[in-house]
Amino acid sequence: MARSSKRATTRSVRGNWRDRHGRGIRSAVTGPHLPLLSSRNGNFELTVASAAQYSKEMWPEELASARFELGLMPGSSPEGSKIVRWTALPDEKRIILYRLPIERMARLHRDDELHKRMLIESCVFQAVAEYIGKEPWELAPERFRNF
Numbered sequence: 001m002a003r004s005s006k007r008a009t010t011r012s013v014r015g016n017w018r019d020r021h022g023r024g025i026r027s028a029v030t031g032p033h034l035p036l037l038s039s040r041n042g043n044f045e046l047t048v049a050s051a052a053q054y055s056k057e058m059w060p061e062e063l064a065s066a067r068f069e070l071g072l073m074p075g076s077s078p079e080g081s082k083i084v085r086w087t088a089l090p091d092e093k094r095i096i097l098y099r100l101p102i103e104r105m106a107r108l109h110r111d112d113e114l115h116k117r118m119l120i121e122s123c124v125f126q127a128v129a130e131y132i133g134k135e136p137w138e139l140a141p142e143r144f145r146n147f
Contacts, residue, residue: 043116044099044103044120047117047124048070055124055125059132066093066094067094067095069095070096070097070099074098085123086127086130088130088131089131090131102123106119
């Protein structure tokens with residue numbers, strides 16, 4: 001028995017949208033008035049971007065042409081060697097930060113958002129220091145003179 005033409009046209013009009021039972025397309029879980037839920041990847045990107053911006057403001061000449069890039073994992077390394085969390089390539093004017101080793105291999109004494117952010121920022125500052133050729137505490141010495 002052949003299908004009716006009415007059913008075939010209804011299906012083609014809807015397409016692959018998530019319009020179940022004629023109720024409309026699904027919206028975000030948080031609704032239109034609340035911000036979207038944050039993700040680990042989004043938090044990592046935001047933290048790296050803010051630390052990179054701060055670093056570029058502190059060292060504008062040295063970091064003027066530097067690009068900050070994000071990667072999931074570094075290339076394979078020999079057995080028993082240290083896992084790389086960032087790569088500073090001054091010749092290519094790139095700083096690459098690897099999200100998974102930074103987030104998953106951390107040994108935080110408190111597993112909360114503040115300490116995770118501080119860990120990510122410290123990795124960015126260490127990568128910038130390696131890129132510039134300085135020690136990490138030399139990046140902003142006037143910031144820590146009061147202590």
